[in-house]
Amino acid sequence: MKIAQKSIKFLALALLVLISATSFASSTDKKHDTQNDGGRVNSKEEISDYIKHHLADSHDFTLFSYSNDAGERKHFGFSLPVILWSSKGLVAFMSSEFHHNDDGHVLVDRKGLKFAKIHSKIFELDANASTVSFDETHHATNAHKVLDFSITKSVVGILIAGFLIFFGFTKLAKQYKTRDIPKGFGRVLEPLVLYVRDEIAKPNIGEKKYRKFMPYLLTVFFFIWILNLMGLTPLGFNVTGQIAVTVCLALITLVVYITNGSKDFWAHTLWMPGVPKLLRPILAVLELAGFLLIKPFSLLVRLFANITAGHSVVMGIAALMILLKSQFGTVGATGISFFLTLFLTVIELLVAFLQAFIFTMLSALFIGMAVEEHEHH
Amino acid sequence: MYNLIGAGLIVIGGGIGLGQIGGKAMEGIARQPEAAGKIQTAMIIIGALLEGLAFGALLLGK
Amino acid sequence: MDIFNDFSIGLFALQLVILIVLLILLAKFAWKPILNSLEERESGIESALSEAENARKEMQNLQADNAKLIKEAREERDAMMKEARAIQDKMIADAKEDAKEVTASLIAKAQASIQQEKQAALAEIKKNVAELSIGIAESVIKKELSNKKDQLDLVEGILKDVTLN
Numbered sequence: 001m002k003i004a005q006k007s008i009k010f011l012a013l014a015l016l017v018l019i020s021a022t023s024f025a026s027s028t029d030k031k032h033d034t035q036n037d038g039g040r041v042n043s044k045e046e047i048s049d050y051i052k053h054h055l056a057d058s059h060d061f062t063l064f065s066y067s068n069d070a071g072e073r074k075h076f077g078f079s080l081p082v083i084l085w086s087s088k089g090l091v092a093f094m095s096s097e098f099h100h101n102d103d104g105h106v107l108v109d110r111k112g113l114k115f116a117k118i119h120s121k122i123f124e125l126d127a128n129a130s131t132v133s134f135d136e137t138h139h140a141t142n143a144h145k146v147l148d149f150s151i152t153k154s155v156v157g158i159l160i161a162g163f164l165i166f167f168g169f170t171k172l173a174k175q176y177k178t179r180d181i182p183k184g185f186g187r188v189l190e191p192l193v194l195y196v197r198d199e200i201a202k203p204n205i206g207e208k209k210y211r212k213f214m215p216y217l218l219t220v221f222f223f224i225w226i227l228n229l230m231g232l233t234p235l236g237f238n239v240t241g242q243i244a245v246t247v248c249l250a251l252i253t254l255v256v257y258i259t260n261g262s263k264d265f266w267a268h269t270l271w272m273p274g275v276p277k278l279l280r281p282i283l284a285v286l287e288l289a290g291f292l293l294i295k296p297f298s299l300l301v302r303l304f305a306n307i308t309a310g311h312s313v314v315m316g317i318a319a320l321m322i323l324l325k326s327q328f329g330t331v332g333a334t335g336i337s338f339f340l341t342l343f344l345t346v347i348e349l350l351v352a353f354l355q356a357f358i359f360t361m362l363s364a365l366f367i368g369m370a371v372e373e374h375e376h377h
Numbered sequence: 378m379y380n381l382i383g384a385g386l387i388v389i390g391g392g393i394g395l396g397q398i399g400g401k402a403m404e405g406i407a408r409q410p411e412a413a414g415k416i417q418t419a420m421i422i423i424g425a426l427l428e429g430l431a432f433g434a435l436l437l438g439k
Numbered sequence: 440m441d442i443f444n445d446f447s448i449g450l451f452a453l454q455l456v457i458l459i460v461l462l463i464l465l466a467k468f469a470w471k472p473i474l475n476s477l478e479e480r481e482s483g484i485e486s487a488l489s490e491a492e493n494a495r496k497e498m499q500n501l502q503a504d505n506a507k508l509i510k511e512a513r514e515e516r517d518a519m520m521k522e523a524r525a526i527q528d529k530m531i532a533d534a535k536e537d538a539k540e541v542t543a544s545l546i547a548k549a550q551a552s553i554q555q556e557k558q559a560a561l562a563e564i565k566k567n568v569a570e571l572s573i574g575i576a577e578s579v580i581k582k583e584l585s586n587k588k589d590q591l592d593l594v595e596g597i598l599k600d601v602t603l604n
Binding site: 056057083121147148149150151152154155158159162165166169170172173176177180190193194197211214215216218219223242243244245247248249251252 | 471
């Protein structure tokens, strides 16, 4: 348990440093919030908005929010740096300057430019505009999106997962120098590594070539799994439910299997033997589309959709607590919602593993298809 | 409204597909219990492919 | 197409960079040593198993050898015992034969000497008888000369004896 304790200690330390560095931002919302009751979540629309807000990436790391006696909305958490590539170059400031405003009413001035945050996206106002004006579909008319390289909540999640994986497995690697069989937390990690190797890599890629791809498969497997599990913690990460993250993962898989494609693979893809010559170009287009578009797309959409769906369903079921209050009373509604949420969370635990497994498995399968050398008949 | 009907159709299709996969896999396992591991892995892969398809359709229709 | 509206290039870029750095770091500091030592351990276990198998076979061979040796030794011992017994029997038989011969010769000698003695004794007896008869005859003759009647009595007595014999 030493490793776990140490990494927990490390994590706590890292969090503390982050919190103190970003100056404990327990700030107050301005009155012009969209919800005039201080941001309480009560109606169906508010719940739907809240879930949407959770599913989107966030520029603050809010642990919880509450309203004080004066009706002011208080947010407990810490702000994160915002890094933008605007029309006048790099701009950086802390997200606390938006005061948790998410509808574009708080403007931040930097380098003579005004920035507003609308639905977790940062917009740069046009040169002559002083406030954001919206059309009837709530799209900003006088502002445009900027390239946003902020350390958002998802990036923090990625970094935490990366640190966890790195420290866990380098500790395990160090253990092997002194003993054959790891002890403590390493004993949990070792079978997982063996599982990825023996159940995912070997059967799908083949005994001869699997070694080369093991680092990628292991990294992806643990990365996705840890992030999925972090999504189930009350910290409220939704990293693998960010389309950008899954696109990135699928793209790396695509690059891996395209660059390692064997001669046979390309021959079979582009000029299928044993098929009438007239059909071959059509088949080549289909095969190429399959390998370059459909397969990565199915990879990225599956992970994204599963996690997003899981999060929204769990949050929706949790919101039953509020919606059923009038019918079943506080205790009844809470009980129903508690047991349903518990049940769904257990399923989500399974899904968290299953999605990591499937992503790794399908990556291995596609890599295996690409590196396979056919016996010529 | 229409996209809800579409979503319903996708779910029906996906449900039928998943049912077929699961049922056939069960039959296979019942026939050859020693091949259960392999059948399960193949079942999960095909299920995942189907799920990807269904989710893709749901997202495109959104 | 809401999801592509949500796509954030910045997050994508940061994720790409972090993931690649993580991949490289992990490959170098974690996966390589872990996989290497796992493989080492597996090959170690495999070789240990095959070694144990070999040792077992050797042991079996040794045991078979031992059994064979014991069997041979037992056979040899049996053979030796048999031989010894035969020798012993022969010796006893020989001794018995010798003893018989010796006794036989001794008996023969004894019989011969007995015979001799007997002969000698008979001869002596004959001689004595002869002398006795001569003595008797002498005395008879002497008496006859002195008394006719006595002579007759004597002869009569002698004759009686003779007929009785």
